[in-house]
Amino acid sequence: PAARAGRLEELRRQTLSALAGEPQSHEVFVALQRVAREHRIPARHALELLAGFEMDVSERRYDTLDETLLYCYRVAGVVGVMMARIMGVREPAVLLRAADLGIAFQLTNIARDVIDDARNGRCYLPAQWLREAGIPATELAEPARRPAVAAVVGRLLDEADRYYASSAEGLRALPFRSAWAIATALGVYRDIGRVVRARGARAWDRRAVVSTPRKLWLAAAGGARALWACTGERQASGEPRAADLW
Numbered sequence: 001p002a003a004r005a006g007r008l009e010e011l012r013r014q015t016l017s018a019l020a021g022e023p024q025s026h027e028v029f030v031a032l033q034r035v036a037r038e039h040r041i042p043a044r045h046a047l048e049l050l051a052g053f054e055m056d057v058s059e060r061r062y063d064t065l066d067e068t069l070l071y072c073y074r075v076a077g078v079v080g081v082m083m084a085r086i087m088g089v090r091e092p093a094v095l096l097r098a099a100d101l102g103i104a105f106q107l108t109n110i111a112r113d114v115i116d117d118a119r120n121g122r123c124y125l126p127a128q129w130l131r132e133a134g135i136p137a138t139e140l141a142e143p144a145r146r147p148a149v150a151a152v153v154g155r156l157l158d159e160a161d162r163y164y165a166s167s168a169e170g171l172r173a174l175p176f177r178s179a180w181a182i183a184t185a186l187g188v189y190r191d192i193g194r195v196v197r198a199r200g201a202r203a204w205d206r207r208a209v210v211s212t213p214r215k216l217w218l219a220a221a222g223g224a225r226a227l228w229a230c231t232g233e234r235q236a237s238g239e240p241r242a243a244d245l246w
Helices: 002-019 027-038 043-057 065-086 092-119 127-133 143-168 176-202 212-230
Strands: none
Touching (some): 002 027, 002 043, 043 065, 065 092
16 A cells, blocks of 8 residues: 555646646656646546546545546546536536546546455445445455446446436537547447447356457447537537536
8 A cells, every 4th residue: 555655646746746737757747847838737527537547546435426426527527528628618617528438438447347346345336325224345346246236337337327328418529520429439339338238137157358349330310420520519508517517
C-alpha cells in the first residue's frame, strides 16, 4: 500500500509539473503537456482522474449508487470530458453528455468484471444493493450467489442504459468523424452489457465480448447514426438531460 501511495503521489507531482508548463523528460508527460495546452484542458480534469486512482489505491468501498457513480466519473467520465475537448467541444451541456458516456462505459466494465474484481478483493457494486439482495460482500464470487449477483448487475446495467441514452444526445455537437467513432464505441460497449444481461447467472463463466462480425455491424450502424446526428438532428434541440443523472 505504501508503494502504491508513493507512486500515485509521483504521478500527481509529474502531472502538476507538466500542466504548469515546466520542462518534461518523460514522453507521457511531454504529450500530456502539449495536448492540454493545444486543447485548453483544465488541470482539474487530470487531477480528477488521479483522484479516481486514489480511490483504488485506498481500497475505497462503495455503499450507495452515488458513491459508485463518483468513482465512475473520476476514472472514466472525466476522460470522456477531456476527449470531447480534444474533439473541439466547449459547451458545458455537451461536456456533460461526454461524462455520461464515460460513466456508462465504467458501469459496463463493473458489470462485466464483477467476479474477477471480487476475487481481487474489490467491489464496485453498491453495498446497499448487495444487502438488499442478501449477498454478503465476502461471498460475492461464490458460484451459489450468481443468480442474486446477476439480479444486482441487471440493476447496474439499467442505470448504464440511462447514461448511454443521455450521452447519445451529444453526438450532434461533434464533427462527423468523431461522432462516428463515439457512436461505434457506444454501440459496442452497450452490447457488452447486453451479453452480460443475456447470460444471466452464467455471465462470468467466460469473459463477455462482442464478436468481430457484430462489431463490424455496429461500426456501420454507428456511421449511420453519426450521419443522422450530424445532418438530420444537427438543428434539433434534442432531449434535455435528465435531472436525476449524477
